[in-house]
Amino acid sequence: MATTTAGTITDTTAAAEAFLVMLSSEQRETVLHAYDDETKSTSWSNFPVTFVERAGLNLTDLTEEQQTAALAVLRGLLSEEGYATVVGIIGGDQYLVANGSAQDSLGQYYIAFFGDPSETGAWGVQFGGHHLGGNATLDGAADTITFAPTHLGVQPAVFTDDSGEEVAPLSGMYETAFAFYDSLSTEQQAALYQGEEVQTMQCEPGSTCTYPTGTGLSGADLTDEQKQLLLEVIANWVGLSDEQTTATALAGIEATLDETYVNWSGATVYDMTTGEGIHFQISGPDVYIEFANQELSADVDGAVTSGRGHVHTIHRDPANDYAGSVTQQEATGGGGGQRGGAGAPPADGGAAVVPGS
Numbered sequence: 484m485a486t487t488t489a490g491t492i493t494d495t496t497a498a499a500e501a502f503l504v505m506l507s508s509e510q511r512e513t514v515l516h517a518y519d520d521e522t523k524s525t526s527w528s529n530f531p532v533t534f535v536e537r538a539g540l541n542l543t544d545l546t547e548e549q550q551t552a553a554l555a556v557l558r559g560l561l562s563e564e565g566y567a568t569v570v571g572i573i574g575g576d577q578y579l580v581a582n583g584s585a586q587d588s589l590g591q592y593y594i595a596f597f598g599d600p601s602e603t604g605a606w607g608v609q610f611g612g613h614h615l616g617g618n619a620t621l622d623g624a625a626d627t628i629t630f631a632p633t634h635l636g637v638q639p640a641v642f643t644d645d646s647g648e649e650v651a652p653l654s655g656m657y658e659t660a661f662a663f664y665d666s667l668s669t670e671q672q673a674a675l676y677q678g679e680e681v682q683t684m685q686c687e688p689g690s691t692c693t694y695p696t697g698t699g700l701s702g703a704d705l706t707d708e709q710k711q712l713l714l715e716v717i718a719n720w721v722g723l724s725d726e727q728t729t730a731t732a733l734a735g736i737e738a739t740l741d742e743t744y745v746n747w748s749g750a751t752v753y754d755m756t757t758g759e760g761i762h763f764q765i766s767g768p769d770v771y772i773e774f775a776n777q778e779l780s781a782d783v784d785g786a787v788t789s790g791r792g793h794v795h796t797i798h799r800d801p802a803n804d805y806a807g808s809v810t811q812q813e814a815t816g817g818g819g820g821q822r823g824g825a826g827a828p829p830a831d832g833g834a835a836v837v838p839g840s
Contacts, residue, residue: 484563487727488628492602492621494559499600499608502552506540514540518598518808523609525814527616528689529636529795532591535689535814538609539595553594560608560619560628565723571652572615572635578642583783589613597808605806614638614795616688619724620806628728630721631800632811634688638793639783641755651755653794656719656774660763661753663712663745667700671709672751675700681749682762684775686797689814694801696766699746710740717765720772720798736770743767749776750791760791771799 485491503511516522516538528535542550558566576589591612598606605622614636620629641651667675677699686692702710714733721736722729736743749761760776777793804811 485559485725487725488626488731489623491560491628491725491728492623492626495556495608495621496559496600496602496623498552498555498559499596502549502556503596503600505549505552510540514595515599516595516597518606520597521809521812523595523597523607523618523805524809524811525689526593526595527609527611527618527632527634528814529614529616529634529687531589531613532593537593537595537611539593542592542594543590556594556608557610560621561723562725568635568652568723569610569615569617571650572637573612574644574650575637575639575642575652576613578644579638579783605808607805607808617723618805620808622806627731627806628724629732629800629803629806630723631798631804632688633720633723633798634796635720635798636688636793636795638777640792640794653719653796654755656716656794656796657753657755657791659712659716659719660761660774663709663716664747664751666709666712671700671704674704675745675747676751677746677748679749681760681776682746682764684762684773684795684797685764686771686773686799688795688797691811691813692771692799694766694771694799695764696744698766699744699764701741702743702745702767703741705740710737713740713745713765717770717772720796721770736767739768743770755791757791767801769800769802771797771801773797 485494506514522538526536526538542553545553557569561569573592580589592615593611595609596606597609600606601623603623605620607618607620610617616634618632635653637652640653641649644650685695705713714737717736718729718733721732743765744767745763745765747763750759762775765772774796776791777795
């Protein structure tokens with residue numbers, strides 16, 4: 484795994500070029516889009532692919548060799564932990580397919596490139612499906628990688644995979660969030676807390692957003708230690724790639740942390756065995772994050788999917804979404820927020836994709 488931004492750009496570009504070589508001319512035309520194509524702002528969602536049309540190629544339509552090459556692009560882009568998160572989210576979908584009500588459109592994921600893969604120019608990778616919408620913009624000239632906007636979700640939050648291992652793809656979000664909450668004084672918690680009723684998401688995956696802020700606890704009212712704990716929460720979203728890219732992103736957010744607000748509702752004790760959910764929002768000039776447990780959920784044998792068991796999150800950068808390449812358009816076909824249950828997809832799909840770990 485690369486440890487620098489330049490190394491990640493090189494690895495991801497090489498993997499993308501190798502993937503393109505394996506495609507037919509028709510497939511290449513489908514996967515490649517202009518860098519400033521506004522489609523990238525509407526082709527990601529928390530919903531299954533039959534609700535919101537995705538850009539690019541459906542991995543279920545690819546040969547096994549092509550699927551492996553597509554996933555190699557993600558391996559080049561993401562850290563080991565970041566890739567494991569993506570694999571875990573997809574694994575949760577596989578669990579729904581195997582143990583829930585019929586959901587033929589689950590387990591399908593798309594990959595698209597916006598701009599030609601390049602070590603020296605700007606281009607983007609979009610990968611997503613149900614509970615996953617990743618947008619990474621790589622710019623070799625500027626030596627930057629951005630991961631805004633990105634949607635990470637999961638259902639169920641904890642499940643047992645085919646090998647008998649327990650998988651909790653978003654557990655780091657819970658653990659760091661409660662570590663931050665527990666570090667606060669009684670007075671700070673009173674400013675942060677919005678009540679026992681779990682709030683709904685205000686900025687839904689794939690939708691426009693006004694980035695509400697000013698509610699809750701200000702970063703200016705945190706100690707230096709508490710600020711570092713809050714940055715550890717944020718790193719769950721901006722820290723998907725190499726060490727340098729993560730450090731650069733966090734440094735930019737830290738510079739305006741005093742102007743950033745955090746609020747919280749729902750449970751105040753970390754206990755994954757209960758169904759009590761939480762919502763928190765982090766909103767500032769350079770970061771917008773929401774984490775929400777969903778009210779709606781499908782019936783799944785052997786797992787709790789309500790409360791803590793069904794999670795949606797969103798990461799946006801109010802100053803630099805899509806690295807400034809496009810402006811977010813209003814998505815059609817379905818929003819996110821608390822309406823994002825597994826639903827009842829109206830169309831069939833192909834065989835589900837199971838990436839290697």
